Amino acid sequence: MAFSVTTPIYYVNSDPHLGHAYTTVAGDALARHHRQRGEDVFFLTGTDEHGGNVARAAEAAGMPPKQFCDEVSERFRRLTTAMESSNDFFIRTTDPEHERRVQDFVQHLYHDGHLYEGTYAGLYCSSCEVFYTEGDLIQPGNLCPIHNRPVEWVEEKNWFFPLSKWAPKLLELYDANPDFVRPRARYNEARSMIAGGLEDVSFTRATVSWGIPVPWEPSQTIYVWVDALLNYRTAQEYGLGRDVTAEFWPTSLHLMAKDILRLHGIVWPAMLLAAGYEPPRGLFVHGYFTTGGEKMSKTMGNVIDPFEVIDLLGADALRFYLMREVQWGQDGDVTWEGLHRRYEGELANDLGNLVSRATAMIVRYREGRVPEGRNALEPVHESVAARLDAVDLSGALEEIWTLVRSANRYVEEQQPWVLARSDEPEQVRALDDALYTLADTVRSLGVMLYPYIPASAEKILAAVGDPGAITWERAALGTLAAGSEVRQPEPLFPRVEK
Ligand code: ME8
Numbered sequence: 001m002a003f004s005v006t007t008p009i010y011y012v013n014s015d016p017h018l019g020h021a022y023t024t025v026a027g028d029a030l031a032r033h034h035r036q037r038g039e040d041v042f043f044l045t046g047t048d049e050h051g052g053n054v055a056r057a058a059e060a061a062g063m064p065p066k067q068f069c070d071e072v073s074e075r076f077r078r079l080t081t082a083m084e085s086s087n088d089f090f091i092r093t094t095d096p097e098h099e100r101r102v103q104d105f106v107q108h109l110y111h112d113g114h115l116y117e118g119t120y121a122g123l124y125c126s127s128c129e130v131f132y133t134e135g136d137l138i139q140p141g142n143l144c145p146i147h148n149r150p151v152e153w154v155e156e157k158n159w160f161f162p163l164s165k166w167a168p169k170l171l172e173l174y175d176a177n178p179d180f181v182r183p184r185a186r187y188n189e190a191r192s193m194i195a196g197g198l199e200d201v202s203f204t205r206a207t208v209s210w211g212i213p214v215p216w217e218p219s220q221t222i223y224v225w226v227d228a229l230l231n232y233r234t235a236q237e238y239g240l241g242r243d244v245t246a247e248f249w250p251t252s253l254h255l256m257a258k259d260i261l262r263l264h265g266i267v268w269p270a271m272l273l274a275a276g277y278e279p280p281r282g283l284f285v286h287g288y289f290t291t292g293g294e295k296m297s298k299t300m301g302n303v304i305d306p307f308e309v310i311d312l313l314g315a316d317a318l319r320f321y322l323m324r325e326v327q328w329g330q331d332g333d334v335t336w337e338g339l340h341r342r343y344e345g346e347l348a349n350d351l352g353n354l355v356s357r358a359t360a361m362i363v364r365y366r367e368g369r370v371p372e373g374r375n376a377l378e379p380v381h382e383s384v385a386a387r388l389d390a391v392d393l394s395g396a397l398e399e400i401w402t403l404v405r406s407a408n409r410y411v412e413e414q415q416p417w418v419l420a421r422s423d424e425p426e427q428v429r430a431l432d433d434a435l436y437t438l439a440d441t442v443r444s445l446g447v448m449l450y451p452y453i454p455a456s457a458e459k460i461l462a463a464v465g466d467p468g469a470i471t472w473e474r475a476a477l478g479t480l481a482a483g484s485e486v487r488q489p490e491p492l493f494p495r496v497e498k
Contacts, residue, residue: 003034003041004248008256009048009091009231012072013057016079018322018334019289021306023255025319026286026328026393028085030253032451033388035086036472042248044235045080046091047073051129051224055210065210069094079306084315084454089239091231097238099212102230105275106203106222107215114161114274120202121155128259129224131202146259158202159214166270170194173269179282181265182391183329186258186285190265201267229268233277250278253391258285284391287331304334312496316453317343323452328394347456348493350404351445357411358438359463359488365420366435370465372482373436377406381475384448400448407441410434439464440480447475456492463489 007023010016024045031043048054049069058068073092080087091098109115122131125144132151137143142151174180174191181187204220205211211221232254236245254264261283269279291304309318321339324346326332362368380403387396416438419431446460450470461467465484466474473479 001037001039002247002252003031003039004236004251005030005034005041005043005253006232006251006255007045008260009046009093009228010076011053012047012049012069012076013053015072016076016306018304018306018309019257020076021079021083021318022289022322023257023286024080024085024087025083025322027255028083028087029319029323029393029451030255030388030391031086031088032454033472036447036450036470037385038471040247041088042236042244043085043087044089044091044232044239045085045087046089046231046235047076047093048224048228048231049073049092049094050211050221050227052126052205052208052210053129053224055208056126058210066094082307082310082315083319086454089235091235091239093227093231095238098231098234101234101237102212102222102227103215105230105233106226109161109203109271109274110159110216112274115159115203116162118158118160118200118202119155120158120160121153123151124154125149125151130263133199154207156206158206158220159204159217160200161203161267161271161274163198163201163267163270166273167194167198169273170266170270173273173279177282181261181283181285183285186261186265186283190261193262194266198266225263225267226271229263229271232268232280233272251280252282254280254283256283256285257288259288261285284329286329287326289326289334290331291333291335304336304339309339313339313343314455314493316456317347317493320347320453323393323397326394328392343493344495346401346404347453348491348495350401350408351449352491352493354404354407354411354438354445355442355460355463355492356488358407358435358442359486361416361420362435362439362486363488365416365431368486370439370480370482370484370486371432371435373433373440375440375477376433376437377403377410377441377477379403379444379477381444381448381472381477384475385472388451397452400445400452403441403445403448407438407445410437410441436480436482439484439486440477443469443480444475444477446470447472459489459492463487 005027007027010020031041034041055065058065061068077090124131127147144151181190203223203226204214206220208221212227214220232251236248237243264283272279321342325338380399384396384399414434416434419427443464443466446457447470450457464486
């Protein structure tokens, strides 16, 4: 089985923020989970570097565009590393291998008669790099619905892609794949955009010089969104030093937030259909992080710096918070207070204490060897896998947490420290069962939490003498071997000053 998952490639017009970290962690958790299931995985992220927006940011920074892109892209790459993202490739749209392929793709559309010349006059948001109609905008004042800033009137001669012509094929695609876009509300939104009639898209720009030249008309550049969307294809062609499209195309899952649904759910599959490529298998549209109810974005400036979170609490704390705090698919507020609350309440107390108590008692009462016993708790791995198959990242984590909570309740009910006072065979057996249950449950948690908090999961597995056993079969309860060597780890989530 092969699984390919992507994040959007992020604009380098300013620094990475928590919203970018969100999609990358989500992609990484899915990639790690599918690897656990024994699948071949291609997980892709990267940066989107052309277009007027980036050119303006470079100018404001007083730098040549390429140098500016190198610097900012490097910060995005550093964030993926700092978050322990296991992406197989990090694409940059200024990679010459990408640029050449984008030109080939567009040339191919042109050659096959899929592009026509026309004049575009319309309202353009240069932050979105998207044309809007008046109906899309906030009135009065023609404000961009995303950036809440006035759009500009732009008029130029461009090459157009006849998107409207592809509506019937797109509807077929949607009707044949009821999960093409998830959640359902986003599917309905995209489908009704198509059914309501599509406008053709101008695929070239006469006024933007920071972009890939149109091969047959080099005074124009290729529209940045065409260039950007194609990353999902070109990365599979050159990213690993060999073409892996036979294995990984079409992409299994594109992750993104709702602001770019139209481009991914409509323009992208239409481009692919026109060029004779299979469209992606599916999209998942997650919600927005907000702070104080407002969408968090670099243009808005209201940001929590993910690097700061990692420095203070570690990558796993950031990853956990992002996947836990906001229901996957919904919008939600993220705050430093919320982060500290989850860190202390759930990571340090619920999970950290469980691991610490379980291992300490086995060290104390059974000389650090897991006794023979039966796990008394209800397994959750099947419902976790089902949630993850439905791309419900916070739902799967909540399922895992029900096991964390029941293990903690179990300790309180069994009171192993009381059982340990007696030599009665029945009590000894009860203590063995309790200790086995705890060690084995902690181990299963390590396996299931690995996609979310990989470094801590590895420490947990090492502490119960089962390092490296992260394959999904091992999520089942009762698979820990008696006799495994247990040691009490350093605190997994040490207390920090706020
Ligand atoms: O749109 N909450 O790049 P971008 C949740 N280059 N997720 C957020 C977020 C928030 N407040 N802010 C950003 C672009 N994101 C294009 C994409 S793809 C061919 C080209 C995440 O830098 C979310 O995944 O604006 C969103 O779709 C993406 O970052 C937008 O990043």
